[in-house]
Amino acid sequence: AQSVTQLDSQVPVFEEAPVELRCNYSSSVSVYLFWYVQYPNQGLQLLLKYLSGSTLVESINGFEAEFNKSQTSFHLRKPSVHISDTAEYFCAVGGSNYKLTFGKGTLLTVNP
Amino acid sequence: ETGVTQSPTHLIKTRGQQVTLRCSSQSGHNTVSWYQQALGQGPQFIFQYYREEENGRGNFPPRFSGLQFPNYSSELNVNALELDDSALYLCASSSGSGSYEQYFGPGTRLTVT
Numbered sequence: 130a131q132s133v134t135q136l137d138s139q140v141p142v143f144e145e146a147p148v149e150l151r152c153n154y155s156s157s158v159s160v161y162l163f164w165y166v167q168y169p170n171q172g173l174q175l176l177l178k179y180l181s182g183s184t185l186v187e188s189i190n191g192f193e194a195e196f197n198k199s200q201t202s203f204h205l206r207k208p209s210v211h212i213s214d215t216a217e218y219f220c221a222v223g224g225s226n227y228k229l230t231f232g233k234g235t236l237l238t239v240n241p
Numbered sequence: 242e243t244g245v246t247q248s249p250t251h252l253i254k255t256r257g258q259q260v261t262l263r264c265s266s267q268s269g270h271n272t273v274s275w276y277q278q279a280l281g282q283g284p285q286f287i288f289q290y291y292r293e294e295e296n297g298r299g300n301f302p303p304r305f306s307g308l309q310f311p312n313y314s315s316e317l318n319v320n321a322l323e324l325d326d327s328a329l330y331l332c333a334s335s336s337g338s339g340s341y342e343q344y345f346g347p348g349t350r351l352t353v354t
Contacts, residue, residue, distance in 0.1 A: 231283030
């Protein structure tokens with residue numbers, strides 16, 4: 130069975146500050162890891178993914194995440210956030226068993 | 242390239258009624274997955290269809306059923322609606338039967354009164 134724990138339900142930060150959204154997973158098989166972002170009243174957008182290879186993955190808008198197998202973590206980071214980054218962020222784990230298992234989400238609020 | 246689309250956007254139903262939600266997959270994708278997202282929660286996997294066959298199912302009762310058509314679009318049907326069925330229903334499409342990368346539609350907001 131797979132599970133995902135997002136350790137913070139809400140993270141408030143000021144604009145241009147760094148941020149880390151924490152995600153831990155549990156899985157008995159090889160995993161694929163994802164971060165999705167959800168803006169108010171919208172669906173989920175794929176932010177970045179780890180399938181194999183380099184453990185550090187990056188998105189086009191400055192977010193990055195590092196797969197740490199020993200700590201079973203996939204934390205999301207950004208060195209300097211913008212107001213427009215305010216959204217709900219979901220960590221998810223998938224594998225060959227066809228489904229994505231999501232965490233409960235972290236609401237990132239960027240204040241001016 | 243057309244993304245995943247869902248209809249309707251919003252829907253209000255009464256307890257006990259039946260509802261059908263629709264999803265068109267992204268161009269080139271042959272797999273559709275459905276998720277239920279209750280308020281304040283992460284999405285929960287309902288089931289997946291691959292080449293018109295159910296390819297896996299989550300912990301949802303049989304009154305949740307689905308179809309996939311030859312053009313890979315899909316329907317989610319829910320019978321005997323309950324108040325707890327109120328949620329955002331998300332459709333995701335992908336290529337192949339694994340869950341490597343799934344692309345989500347905007348969702349259908351279902352309210353059961």
